[in-house]
Amino acid sequence: MKTETSKKISAQIIEQLNSTNVNTSIQAISNLKENGNVNYIPALVELLHTTQHPEVKAQLRVLFSEIKQTEAVPFLIEAIENKKYNNELQPLVSACWENGLDFSMHLSLFINLVIEHELMVAFEAYTVITNMSGKISKEILEKESARLKDAFFQADDQKKELIHDLLHFLPDFERGIEPQAY
Structure with missing residues (x-):
């Protein structure tokens, strides 16, 4: 992910992330690794919460662990504090030491x-x-x-x-x- 001050997120990318086609979701995650911004993190956390596909979950874990933008910290903290994501705590907390922020x-x-x-x-x-x-x-x-x-x-x-x-x-x-x- 890149550091961008733009808060714009693409509805098309969100649609691709939430696609029923696993390959489409994985490709969208891969694109966000290269060209995304930290404002996608809430949507990515929600996808981690809702998806049943192990490959999608694995790719999301990798993405979270590779984030290097300090602007991501509040988004990750918000997700960790949200009781809705208790089942995702281990990968979210793990990402916090893996990404080095x-x-x-x-x-x-x-x-x-x-x-x-x-x-x-x-x-x-x-x-x-x-x-x-x-x-x-x-x-x-x-x-x-x-x-x-x-x-x-x-x-x-x-x-x-x-x-x-x-x-x-x-x-x-x-x-x-x-x-x-x-």
Whole structure:
């Protein structure tokens, strides 16, 4: 996808994405990888939600993981926060660390995902967090650490490991970390 300030999306492309012909949908996804803009993301998330075709789902996952435009972050966060897309959380959250975009302003959301969701989504959210860079305030460190400590006692053994690791990661984040340094 390209960075474009134009908010225009083509009704024809939306029609192709939602085609009953799998090849037409896949070709539209491929075209968006090359020439699309981030304003197609809501339609692509909806297609991920509604399609029954494994090939279409796979192509959408690849597209989300390859997005490099920072303007995509709010669209992905909105989709992750939308309860309608709970069944798509794993691929959406996975894309957040795979595409390398900066989601550090949404630390609390990803900690919620670690605490509240099943292991696969929690692991993807954990991976997003541990790939964050920058610096958080002492207030955020204390608030998020307290939430993780509270959740630790209700978590199963596998999630306890994730939470334990995050409790060790957050102080480094408060001091400031470089991308991929942890």
